[in-house]
Amino acid sequence: xxxxxxxxxxxxxxxxxxxxxxxxxxxxxxxxxxxxxxxxxxxxxxxxxxxxxxxxxxxxxxxxxxxxxxxxxxxxxxxxxxxxxxxxxxxxxxxxxxxxxxxxxxxxxxxxxxxxxxxxxxxxxxxxxxxxxxxxxxxxxxxxxxxxxxxxxxxxxxxxxxxxxxxxxxxxxxxxxxxxxxxxxxxxxxxxxxxxxxxxxxxxxxxxxxxxxxxxxxxxxxxxxxxxxxxxxxxxxxxxxxxxxxxxxxxxxxxxxxxxxxxxxxxxxxx
Amino acid sequence: xxxxxxxxxxxxxxxxxxxxxxxxxxxxxxxxxxxxxxxxxxxxxxxxxxxxxxxxxxxxxxxxxxxxxxxxxxxxxxxxxxxxxxxxxxxxxxxxxxxxxxxxxxxxxxxxxxxxxxxxxxxxxxxxxxxxxxxxxxxxxxxxxxxxxxxxxxxxxxxxxxxxxxxxxxxxxxxxxxxxxxxxxxxxxxxxxxxxxxxxxxxxxxxxxxxxxxxxxxxxxxxxxxxxxxxxxxxxxxxxxxxxxxxxxxxxxxxxxxxxxxxxxxxxxxxxxxxxxxxxxxxxxxxxxxxxxxxxxxxxxxxxxxxxxxxxxxxxxxxxxxxxxxxxxxxxxxxxxxxxxxxxxxxxxxxxxxxxxxxxxxxxxxxxxxxxxxxxxxxxxxxxxxxxxxxxxxxxxxxxxxxxxxxxxxxxx
Ligand SMILES: Nc1ncnc2c1ncn2[C@@H]1O[C@H](COP(=O)(O)OP(=O)(O)OP(=O)(O)O)[C@@H](O)[C@H]1O
Ligand SMILES: [Mg+2]
Numbered sequence: 024x025x026x027x028x029x030x031x032x033x034x035x036x037x038x039x040x041x042x043x044x045x046x047x048x049x050x051x052x053x054x055x056x057x058x059x060x061x062x063x064x065x066x067x068x069x070x071x072x073x074x075x076x077x078x079x080x081x082x083x084x085x086x087x088x089x090x091x092x093x094x095x096x097x098x099x100x101x102x103x104x105x106x107x108x109x110x111x112x113x114x115x116x117x118x119x120x121x122x123x124x125x126x127x128x129x130x131x132x133x134x135x136x137x138x139x140x141x142x143x144x145x146x147x148x149x150x151x152x153x154x155x156x157x158x159x160x161x162x163x164x165x166x167x168x169x170x171x172x173x174x175x176x177x178x179x180x181x182x183x184x185x186x187x188x189x190x191x192x193x194x195x196x197x198x199x200x201x202x203x204x205x206x207x208x209x210x211x212x213x214x215x216x217x218x219x220x221x222x223x224x225x226x227x228x229x230x231x232x233x234x235x236x237x238x239x240x241x242x243x244x245x246x247x248x249x250x251x252x253x254x255x256x257x258x259x260x261x262x263x264x265x266x267x268x269x270x271x272x273x274x275x276x277x278x279x280x281x282x283x284x285x286x287x288x289x290x291x292x293x294x
Numbered sequence: 295x296x297x298x299x300x301x302x303x304x305x306x307x308x309x310x311x312x313x314x315x316x317x318x319x320x321x322x323x324x325x326x327x328x329x330x331x332x333x334x335x336x337x338x339x340x341x342x343x344x345x346x347x348x349x350x351x352x353x354x355x356x357x358x359x360x361x362x363x364x365x366x367x368x369x370x371x372x373x374x375x376x377x378x379x380x381x382x383x384x385x386x387x388x389x390x391x392x393x394x395x396x397x398x399x400x401x402x403x404x405x406x407x408x409x410x411x412x413x414x415x416x417x418x419x420x421x422x423x424x425x426x427x428x429x430x431x432x433x434x435x436x437x438x439x440x441x442x443x444x445x446x447x448x449x450x451x452x453x454x455x456x457x458x459x460x461x462x463x464x465x466x467x468x469x470x471x472x473x474x475x476x477x478x479x480x481x482x483x484x485x486x487x488x489x490x491x492x493x494x495x496x497x498x499x500x501x502x503x504x505x506x507x508x509x510x511x512x513x514x515x516x517x518x519x520x521x522x523x524x525x526x527x528x529x530x531x532x533x534x535x536x537x538x539x540x541x542x543x544x545x546x547x548x549x550x551x552x553x554x555x556x557x558x559x560x561x562x563x564x565x566x567x568x569x570x571x572x573x574x575x576x577x578x579x580x581x582x583x584x585x586x587x588x589x590x591x592x593x594x595x596x597x598x599x600x601x602x603x604x605x606x607x608x609x610x611x612x613x614x615x616x617x618x619x620x621x622x623x624x625x626x627x628x629x630x631x632x633x634x635x636x637x638x639x640x641x642x643x644x645x646x647x648x649x650x651x652x653x654x655x656x657x658x659x660x661x662x663x664x665x666x667x668x669x670x671x672x673x674x675x676x677x678x679x680x681x682x683x684x685x686x687x688x689x690x691x692x693x694x695x696x697x698x699x700x701x702x703x704x705x706x707x
Contacts, residue, residue: 100701103617105616105617105700105701105704106699106700106701125621125622126621126622126623129616129619129620129621129622129624130619130621132616132617132618132619132700133618133619134619138617138618140704144610144613144614144617144704146611146614148310148314157614157615157618158618158619159299160297160299160300160303160620160624161300161615161618161619161620161621161624162297162299162619163297164297169299205618209619
């Protein structure tokens with residue numbers, strides 16, 4: 024809470040207030056305060072989020088866990104600017120996205136957010152390449168060299184040889200790789216994944232997680248929602264939710280998920 | 295606003311949507327196809343008809359005029375019996391002698407008679423009684439021999455002019471000048487051969503054999519009250535209006551019509567017919583336009599329906615596009631473009647069918663539509679109307695798509 028006064032202007036070029044203040048606190052990438060989401064279904068009101076606070080810094084790799092209905096997906100949709108909170112503040116890179124209009128939000132989603140869905144959400148009639156290129160269609164500029172960028176993204180997820188395949192010609196794991204390539208194409212500030220391995224077998228899950236880790240090592244901030252401790256063990260930090268609030272927020276070694284660390288290390292993929 | 299890539303994919307997506315749902319798209323666009331096709335066909339036919347008619351008028355001569363008896367509007371029948379309003383020879387003579395703007399005028403009276411030459415006998419040929427001025431009026435001159443002289447007229451000599459077809463039908467020598475034939479049992483000497491008409495007027499003069507005799511002779515062969523046509527030529531097309539006034543003035547005086555009395559005849563110059571015809575054609579074109587309007591309305595409702603189906607089928611896709619950064623405007627444009635494309639494709643197919651129909655029209659024998667053609671403005675208008683239909687009827691579904699909540703859309707089954 025103490026940070027709030029200094030947040031604006033910090034870390035930004037231009038008329039910085041006091042150069043000395045920079046050193047004190049780096050601006051968090053995600054700063055969520057008292058976030059509430061209330062759904063109304065008929066006469067019933069459902070509190071999906073009840074005053075949730077969360078701060079995530081640049082290049083973190085965070086797992087979000089919690090029992091079913093604890094509000095994980097709701098939170099992810101807020102973080103991904105797909106939905107707006109009923110109340111509370113969400114500062115992304117210092118900008119208050121909770122007050123933005125539909126058009127501005129679309130631009131934020133296009134430039135700052137990469138979203139990976141449990142069910143992949145690829146366009147069935149388009150090739151892997153076309154699917155990956157999709158965000159560029161809605162980019163404000165810099166769409167030149169799109170082919171190369173899309174091909175590079177596909178190469179990064181290891182699908183350089185499946186460029187012209189359609190989703191129904193790809194395995195589940197490959198489909199999710201296409202979705203990840205699409206999500207990282209615009210070099211977003213955050214890569215969000217809501218149960219990205221929920222529809223995959225364990226071997227493919229390990230592959231996909233290795234990919235997330237690789238992307239993370241390359242400098243990307245990654246947030247993954249999962250039910251599996253094994254998946255969470257790949258992250259640095261585990262946030263557990265209950266009833267729309269943060270129950271615990273600790274480094275992975277201090278979380279129950281941490282007991283899988285040895286196993287991951289044994290596979291030789293741990294960093 | 296939108297980057298070029300957006301437009302590129304939006305257009306290709308629009309076409310691939312149509313291609314992926316070919317039969318559905320066809321059925322949807324049927325209203326537009328039929329509307330555009332039928333209208334372009336009607337316009338093509340009209341255009342052909344107009345070209346034809348104007349050609350005919352042109353060949354008849356723009357400075358030509360006609361005089362015919364006409365019962366005044368709303369006048370009781372018994373007040374103006376035919377015999378009273380029929381044009382009289384003296385009236386035509388007055389026009390000839392007194393109207394300075396009339397270059398030539400002739401009465402024409404027709405009588406059907408049997409004609410014999412040797413063993414050949416043709417029944418009921420139309421014999422036309424004419425003045426020598428007829429040649430100038432009709433722009434048809436004598437090829438062989440000579441036209442009627444004033445002596446022929448004055449002394450009512452039994453002479454005649456014939457045309458090439460009559461020569462053939464009557465089995466006459468190729469130069470029949472000096473040969474005598476029997477017309478209605480009376481001997482007539484052929485003095486000349488009249489050239490055949492270039493362009494034939496609608497329906498008229500379709501029978502080929504023609505025989506002409508001096509008007510003064512024909513007059514004697516008719517009943518007491520007989521009908522005559524009057525055709526004349528003004529000095530120039532520019533003086534047609536004044537010329538008409540002049541003829542009208544002379545005729546009114548001849549008939550003793552007072553200032554307030556209604557006219558018992560009509561003077562009409564060719565240009566008036568052209569005007570009337572053009573007005574008629576414009577009227578029919580407007581009706582055709584109305585048909586297209588209605589069919590586009592019906593077609594548009596089909597388009598709206600199918601676009602609504604498309605939006606609900608592709609809700610998840612819309613959600614995903616929004617998730618990767620599509621603005622509401624981008625989604626709106628995408629769906630609008632799809633509706634417009636569908637309509638334009640419909641319009642295109644419609645024009646193609648219309649062309650085909652127009653081509654078919656030109657091949658109908660005797661329909662006088664060999665000049666049927668779709669003018670450029672009709673093609674352009676069809677496309678514009680189709681596009682407007684797409685925009686108008688695609689707007690509601692497109693707005694619906696653009697307003698979808700991204701997360702709701704992604705949850706859609
Ligand atoms: N669109 C909605 N309308 C009404 N209630 C909703 C809606 N979306 C979520 N909820 C409710 O909000 C609460 C949190 O849902 P959420 O999807 O965030 O849970 P979750 O933690 O992702 O669960 P799971 O692990 O099963 O995916 C639940 O009680 C759910 O019923
Ligand atoms: Mg969930």
